[in-house]
Amino acid sequence: xxxxxVLAEILDGDVYKYYADGEWKKSTSGKSVAIINPTTRKPQxxxxxxxxxxxxxxxxxxxxxxxxxxxxxxWKRAELLHKAAAILKEHKAAIAxxxxxxxxxxxxxxxxxxxxxxxxxxxxxxxGVRILGEGKFLVSDSFPGNERTKxxxxxxxxxxxILAIPPFNYPVNLAVSKIAPALIAGNSxxxxxxxxxxxxxxxxxxxxxxxxxxxxxxxCVTGKGSEIxxxxxxxxxxxxxxxxxxxxGIAISKKAGxxxxxxxxxxxxxxIVLEDADLDLVAANIIKGGFSYSGQRCTAVKVVLxxxxxxxxxxxxxxxxxxxxSVGPPEDDCDITPVVxxxxxxxxxxxxxxxxxxxxxxCQEYKREGNLIWPLLLDNVRPDMRIAWEExxxxxxxxxxxxxVEEGIHHCNASNFGLQGCVFTKDINKAMMISxxxxxxxxxxxxxxxxxxxxxxxxxxxTKSIQLVxxxxxxxxx
Ligand code: NAP
Numbered sequence: 001x002x003x004x005x006v007l008a009e010i011l012d013g014d015v016y017k018y019y020a021d022g023e024w025k026k027s028t029s030g031k032s033v034a035i036i037n038p039t040t041r042k043p044q045x046x047x048x049x050x051x052x053x054x055x056x057x058x059x060x061x062x063x064x065x066x067x068x069x070x071x072x073x074x075w076k077r078a079e080l081l082h083k084a085a086a087i088l089k090e091h092k093a094a095i096a097x098x099x100x101x102x103x104x105x106x107x108x109x110x111x112x113x114x115x116x117x118x119x120x121x122x123x124x125x126x127x128g129v130r131i132l133g134e135g136k137f138l139v140s141d142s143f144p145g146n147e148r149t150k151x152x153x154x155x156x157x158x159x160x161x162i163l164a165i166p167p168f169n170y171p172v173n174l175a176v177s178k179i180a181p182a183l184i185a186g187n188s189x190x191x192x193x194x195x196x197x198x199x200x201x202x203x204x205x206x207x208x209x210x211x212x213x214x215x216x217x218x219x220c221v222t223g224k225g226s227e228i229x230x231x232x233x234x235x236x237x238x239x240x241x242x243x244x245x246x247x248x249g250i251a252i253s254k255k256a257g258x259x260x261x262x263x264x265x266x267x268x269x270x271x272i273v274l275e276d277a278d279l280d281l282v283a284a285n286i287i288k289g290g291f292s293y294s295g296q297r298c299t300a301v302k303v304v305l306x307x308x309x310x311x312x313x314x315x316x317x318x319x320x321x322x323x324x325x326s327v328g329p330p331e332d333d334c335d336i337t338p339v340v341x342x343x344x345x346x347x348x349x350x351x352x353x354x355x356x357x358x359x360x361x362x363c364q365e366y367k368r369e370g371n372l373i374w375p376l377l378l379d380n381v382r383p384d385m386r387i388a389w390e391e392x393x394x395x396x397x398x399x400x401x402x403x404x405v406e407e408g409i410h411h412c413n414a415s416n417f418g419l420q421g422c423v424f425t426k427d428i429n430k431a432m433m434i435s436x437x438x439x440x441x442x443x444x445x446x447x448x449x450x451x452x453x454x455x456x457x458x459x460x461x462x463t464k465s466i467q468l469v470x471x472x473x474x475x476x477x478x
Contacts, residue, residue, distance in 0.1 A: 009024055009206075010024045010202060010203075010206055012026045012048075014045075014046055015032045015046040015047065015048060016045060016046065016047045016048065016198070016199055016202050016222070017048060017202075018047070018048045018050050018054070018202075018219075018220055018221050018222050019202065019205050019206075019209065019218070019219055019220040020054065020057065020058045020061065020216075020219045020220075020221070021057075021058075021061045021215050021216050021219070022209070022214075022215030022216065023215075025048075025054075026048060027048035027049060027050050027051060027054060028051060028053070028054070029048070029049050029050065029051040029054075031048075031049035032046040032047060032048060032049055033046065033047050033048075033049050033195055033198075033222065033223060033224055034046055035047065035102055035195060035196060035198060035199060036196070036341065037101050037102070037104075038102075038103065038104040038196070038337075038338040038339065038340050038341060038371045039101075039104050039329050039330065039331075039337070039338050039371070039372075041342065041370055041371060044101045044102060045098075045101070045102065045198075045199045047195070047198045047199065047202070047222040047223075048222050048223070049222070049223045049224070049227070049228075050221040050222055050223045050228060052228070052231050054221065055221055055228065055231055055232060055235065056235075056237075058190055058219040058221055059161060059190065059235055059237030059238070060237070061215070061216030061219070062161045062188040062189070062190050062216055062217070062219055062237070063160070063161055063188070063237055064216060065188050065214050065215060065216035065217040066158065066160055066161060066186070066187060066188035066217070068214065069158075069183075069186055069187075069188060069214060069217050070157075070158050070186040070187075072186075072214075074128065074129050074132055074133060074184070075129060077125070077128070077183060077184050077186070078125040078126070078128060078129050078184060079125075080183075080211050080212065080213055081121050081122070081124065081125035081128075081180055081183060081184060081211075082121075082122055082125050083211040083212070084121055084207055084208045084210075084211035084213070085118040085119070085121035085122040085125070086118070087207040087210050087211055088114060088117060088118040088121065088176075088204060088207040089114070089115055089118035091114075091203065091206075091207055092111050092114040092115055092118075093111070094203060095110075095114045095172060095200050095203045095204060096110035096111040096113070096114055097110075098199045098200035098203055099113060099114075099171070099172070099197070099200045100330045100331055102171075102196050102197050102198070102199055102200060103168055103169065103171065103196050103197050103200075103340055104294075104329075104330045104337040104338045104339075104340065104371075105293060105330055105337070106293065106330045106333045106334060106335070106337055107330060107331060107332075107333045108333050109292075109293060110330070113170060113172055113173050114172055114204075116173055116452070116454065117172050117173045117175075117176040117177075117204070119454070120173070120176055120177055120180060120454045121176050121179075121180040123454065123455055124180035124181050124184050125180065125184055127455070128181065128184030128185060129184075131156070132155075132156055132184065132185060132186075134155075135153060135154055135155035135156075136152075136153070136154040136155075137151070137152070137153055137154075138151070138152040138154075139151055139152075140152075156185065157186070158185050158186035158187045159185075159187055159239045159240045159260065160187060160188070160239030160240070161187065161188050161189075161190060161237055161238055161239050161240075162178065162182040162187045162188070162189050162190070162238075162239065162240045162241075162242055163190050163192065163232055163233065163235075163238045163240070163241045163242070164178035164179060164182070164189055164190070164191045164192070164242050165191075165192045165194075165225070165229075165232075165233075165241070165242070165243045165244070165245065165252075166178065166191075166193065166194060166197075166201075166244050166245075167194055167197075167244050167245040167246070168194040168195075168196040168197045168340055169197075169293065169296045169297060169298075169340075170244075171193055171194050171196075171197025171198070171200050171201045172197075172200050172201060172204045174244045174264075175191055175193060175201050175204060176204065177454070178191075178242040178244075178262075179191065179208070179218070182242070183213075183217070183218075187239075187240075188216070188217045188218070189217070189218050189219070190219045190220075190221065190232070190238070191205065191218070191219065191220045191221070192220075192221055192222075192223075192225070192228070192229070192232055193220065193222065194225070194245075195222075195223075195224055195225070196340050196341065198222050201220065202220060202222070205218060205220045225248065229248070229252075230255065233252045233255060233256055234255055234256065234257070236257075238256075238259060239259055239260075240259055240260045240261070240262070241256055241259065241260075241261050241262070242262040243261070243262065243263055243264070244263075244264040244265075244298075245264075245265065246265060246266050246391075247265070247266070249263045249264075249265045250265070264298070264458075265298075265417075265419075266298060266391045266417055266419070267298045267299060267300075267302065267391065267417050267419030267420055267449075268302045268303060268389065268390070268391055268415045268416075268417040268419075269289075269298075269299055269300060269301055269302050269303075269417075269419060269420045269421050269422070269440070269449045270301075270302070270303050270304075270305055270408070270411065270412040270415070270421045270422075270438070270440070271285075271286060271289065271290075271301045271303070271304045271305065271421070271422050271423075271424070271448070271449075272305045272306075272405070272408040272409070272412065272421070272422070272423045272424070272434060272438070273304065273305065273306040273307060273310065273314060273423075273424045273425075274307055274405065274423070274424060274425035274427070274430065275307045275309050275310050276425055276426045276427060277310070277424035277425050277426065277446075278424070278426065278446075279310060279313055279314050279317055280317065281424065281446065282314060282317075282424045283314060283317035283318045283320075283321055284321070285301075285422070285424070285446075285447055285448040286301055286304060286318050286321075286397070286448070287318065287321045287322070287325070288448050289301035289422070289448025289449060289450075290302070290304075290395075290397040290448075291322070291325060291335060291336065291375050291395050291397070292335075293337075294336050294337055294338075294339055294373070294375075294394060294395045295392065295393060295394050295395045295396065295397070296339060296340065296393050296394065298419055298420075298451075299419065299420050299448075299449040299450050299451050300393075300449070301397065301422070301448055301449060302391055302392070302397070302398075303381075303388065303397075303398050303399075303400060303411070304397065304398070304399045304400065305400050305402050305407075305408035305411055305412065306399060306400075306401060306402065307401075307402060307403070307404075307405075307408075308401045308402065308403055311379075311399070311401045314399075315363065315377070315379050315399060318363075318377055318399075319363045319364070319377060322363070322364060322375050322376075322377055323364075325375050327372065327374055327375070328372075335375075336372075336373075336374065336375050336395050337372070338370060338371035338372040338373075339371050339372075339373060339393070339394045339395075340371070341371065342370075342371055344371070344393065344394065345368065345370070345371045345373060345394070347392075347393075347394075348373055348392045348393070348394035348396055349368060349373075350386075351386050351387045351390060351392050351396065352366055352376065352378075352387075352396060354385060354386045354387065355378050355381060355385045355386070355387045355398070358382065358384060358385045359380070359382075360378040360379065360380055360381050360382075360385060360387075360398070361378065361379040361380045362376065362378060363376070363377040363378070363379055364376050364377065373394055373395055373396070374395070375395040375396075375397075376395065376396045376397070377397050377399065378396065378397065378398045378399065379399045379401075380399070380401065381398035381399060381400050382400070383400075383411070385398070388400060388411075389415060389416070391417070405430075405434060408434075409434060409437045409438060412438050412439070412440065413437075413438065413439045418439055418440050418441060419440060419441055419442075419449075420440055420441060420442045420443070420444070420449035420450075421438045421440040421442075421443045421444075421449060422443060422444040422445070422446075422447060422448055422449050423435055423438070423443060423444075423445055423446075424445075424446055425446075428445075431445045431446070432445075432466065435466045436466070440464070441458070441459040441463065441464060441465070442456075442457070442458065442459065442464070442465045442466070442467060443464070443465075443466050443467070444467045445466065445467065445468050447467070
């Protein structure tokens with residue numbers, strides 16, 4: 001994709017074009033937004049700062065395109081999605097390179113994100129044909145007092161224009177997880193990518209462009225969320241908003257009108273560790289769960305709640321593994337890479353300083369160079385510390401020592417967040433009971449929280465899934 005021909009089509013000088021009406025366009029605003037490379041802290045790319053007038057036009061063409069798309073047979077919609085998925089996977093290297101430069105994602109993980117996204121697009125096409133190909137049939141005499149005189153047929157219909165807003169940490173995967181289900185269901189899409197990650201998203205959209213979707217069905221408008229966000233989310237042409245990100249989602253929910261909202265927001269995913277847990281397994285999962293992509297994952301382990309009697313041993317095991325994490329640039333595929341922005345690094349530092357002032361035990365020395373923060377485990381964290389409740393979205397992990405399982409559950413449930421959590425124990429009965437008591441959308445048993453595989457439910461309270469990871473091991477052991 002980095003081929004000159006492609007870039008000539010989607011670049012205007014050194015500014016990436018936005019995508020509307022099946023064409024790559026330069027904004028008439030004459031303004032651009034710089035994307036800062038988190039590693040070098042220098043401008044890496046520029047994207048168009050789209051105007052309100054351009055958003056209006058995009059909404060009009062999205063509405064028109066959706067009408068005829070809804071009449072396009074399901075199998076044809078699926079065919080185009082499969083094509084886009086294949087093109088996306090073909091261009092994985094070029095898109096991954098953008099992810100490395102825009103959001104400092106380690107090189108291998110960046111490739112994985114693109115491949116996984118292609119698989120998800122195909123999966124949605126496949127499932128969509130089945131789910132949308134079915135309807136419901138009711139007869140009236142199944143309700144008291146009725147004769148068999150009425151029939152009711154129901155089927156799923158599209159919503160219309162879907163506004164998709166993904167976050168910086170998975171700008172490709174969390175964009176396609178909105179785009180593919182929307183398209184297969186007969187909707188059109190207006191994508192507002194995160195600023196950091198916008199160029200990877202534009203390359204991804206280019207793959208959909210190559211697949212040959214009708215004009216106007218997919219658009220990608222760029223610009224800072226703080227500048228065009230409100231105009232987009234309050235636009236009367238939008239029939240549904242699918243948003244993933246932080247507290248911005250709360251503000252959007254308050255402003256959006258009477259339209260369906262799909263909100264995937266932050267997490268303070270708790271990891272509860274019982275005295276009978278396999279502590280080597282726990283330590284390995286805390287490292288994977290807490291420090292992958294430098295902790296910038298909604299499903300990262302964000303607080304460890306460990307029973308006091310095994311806390312010393314667990315902390316020692318985690319410390320030993322933290323020492324082995326490589327720290328450096330994403331191009332070298334380091335475990336810990338710079339966090340996405342200077343403001344993010346400053347926020348994390350604020351949480352660390354607060355914990356220091358209030359007496360947390362530092363298992364490593366706090367070290368920061370620019371946006372690069374070395375992995376840090378904070379032991380003996382207490383509930384009066386900010387880090388006990390706030391989401392650092394960085395490589396800093398608090399450990400709270402608890403005296404009972406109830407104390408752990410209480411802390412988990414007192415959180416404002418309710419995304420994921422995990423519990424480690426060899427006792428499957430306890431594991432199930434604790435999972436049930438944790439007010440989190442998904443609880444993993446004996447494994448770190450995670451979204452994948454991507455077809456598993458990924459939900460927030462009040463719905464719930466309990467993922468029995470390593471259940472077989474438990475049954476063999478027990
Ligand atoms: P964010 O600051 O909330 O931004 C998310 C998206 O909203 C970006 O595309 C951003 O664009 C846009 N935006 C900003 N202001 C807006 C406005 N006024 N109107 C409309 N859109 C606006 O979140 P982030 O820092 O990118 O991502 C990290 C957060 O996402 C964490 O809290 C993490 O836990 C959460 N997350 C949740 C899930 C999940 O599935 N639950 C998955 C991944 C991440 P700009 O970049 O241009 O500002």
